[in-house]
Amino acid sequence: MRFRNKVVWITGASSGIGEALAYAFSREGAHLILTARRRERLEAVRDACTGEGKRLLLPFDVTDYGCHPTMVGAAVEHFGQVDILVNNAGVSQRSLVLETDFSVDRRIMEVNYFSVVSLTKAVLPYMIERGGGHIAVVSSLLGKFSTPLRSAYCASKHALHGYFDALRAEVYDQNIRITLICPGFVRTEVSLHALRGDGQEHGRMDDAIEKGMPAEVCARHILNALHKRKEEVYIARYEKIALYLKRFAPGLFSKLIRKAKVA
Ligand SMILES: NC(=O)c1ccc[n+]([C@@H]2O[C@H](COP(=O)([O-])OP(=O)(O)OC[C@H]3O[C@@H](n4cnc5c(N)ncnc54)[C@H](OP(=O)(O)O)[C@@H]3O)[C@@H](O)[C@H]2O)c1
Structure with missing residues (x-):
């Protein structure tokens, strides 16, 4: 019951990691x-939550920036506060740079980066006014290194690190904490909804995702990291090796990633 009576706002809560987070926070006493x-x-997610906390649904497209202030107003009016914002909604990519329409590059940045910036900026003043809060951002291991077929996706996740590392330093004294979460392969719908170069959905369950970490396990790691107020956390299995290769042997990483099978 580490999050009893905390108000936790999860974007991308209709499937995958966000859905698993809803169940995990609910079990630990949070209002959602x-x-x-x-x-x-x-x-369906709301009805499957088992905890006693209250639940509010705020369905909207996160790239509809104009509605963010209204949605934040509705959340604050309903619960009086937002303790933790989990920016989790996201879309992936399965296309080479030369095959990717520019509109797709933009779309991925809008969903994965600009929407997170916009919603965070709308919530922050309320958190500061109340004396503190916690912003979680679901990035990816691909926020730390890049692979072929994911150019815009990697760019959007790298951008989150640049932005939120700066924000962390700016608002530390106002008791705002920032956690950047970097999962590896997690078994979710992510590859089904990933965008191809023409903007159509990939529509396939990729092998690595199929064999990935269960979303419930990922959610458990995320709650632990948030409870410990970690600044950055890597939630992955064997694929974490790539992170250390990139950090300690960048030349070797560069050679290997050219040949990587990333679907
Ligand atoms: N699965 C992995 O291997 C993996 C690895 C690293 C990072 N991640 C990150 O984890 C996060 C969650 O992804 P997932 O793996 O759980 O995939 P998922 O099952 O496809 O979930 C994505 C969620 O984002 C929501 N979403 C997408 N576009 C949206 C929009 N424009 N407005 C509002 N909501 C939107 C979807 O809901 P609706 O379609 O109902 O809007 C869904 O709830 C993403 O940020 C992803 O980049 C995933």
Whole structure:
């Protein structure tokens, strides 16, 4: 019950990691605000939560920036506060740079980066006014290194680190904590909804994702990291090796990643 009576807002709560986070926070006593576009899926997640905390659904497209202040107002009016914002909604990519329409590059940055900036900026003043808060950002190991077929996705996740490392330093004295979460392969719908170069969904369950860490396990690691107020956490299995190769043997990493099988 580490999050008893905390108000936790999770974006991308209709499937995958966000859904698993909703169940995990609910079990630990949190009140939930659940956001995604698919209302029916959010209702199903809400109804499957087992905890005693209250639940509010706020379905919207996170790239609809104009509605962010209204949504934050609705959340604050309902619960009086937001203790933890988990920016988790995201979309992946399966296309080479030369095959990717510029509109797709932009779309991925909008969903994965600008929406996170916008929603965070809308929530922050309320957190500061109340004396503190916690912003979690679901990045990726691909926020720390890049692979082929994911150029815009990697760029969007790298951008989150640049932005939120700066924000962390700016608001530390106002008791705002920032946690950047970097999962490896997690078994979710991510590859089904990943965008191809023409903007269509990839529509396939990739092998690495199929064999990835269960979302419930990932969610458990995320709650532990948030409880410890970690600044950055890597949640992965064997693929974590790439992170250390990139850090300690960048030349070798560069050679190996050219040949990497990344679907
Ligand atoms: N699975 C992995 O291997 C992995 C690894 C590293 C990082 N991640 C990151 O983990 C996060 C969650 O992804 P996941 O793996 O759980 O995939 P997922 O099952 O496809 O979930 C993505 C979530 O984001 C929501 N979403 C997407 N676009 C949205 C939009 N425009 N507005 C509002 N909500 C939107 C989706 O809901 P609706 O479609 O209902 O809107 C869904 O709830 C993402 O940021 C992803 O980059 C995943």
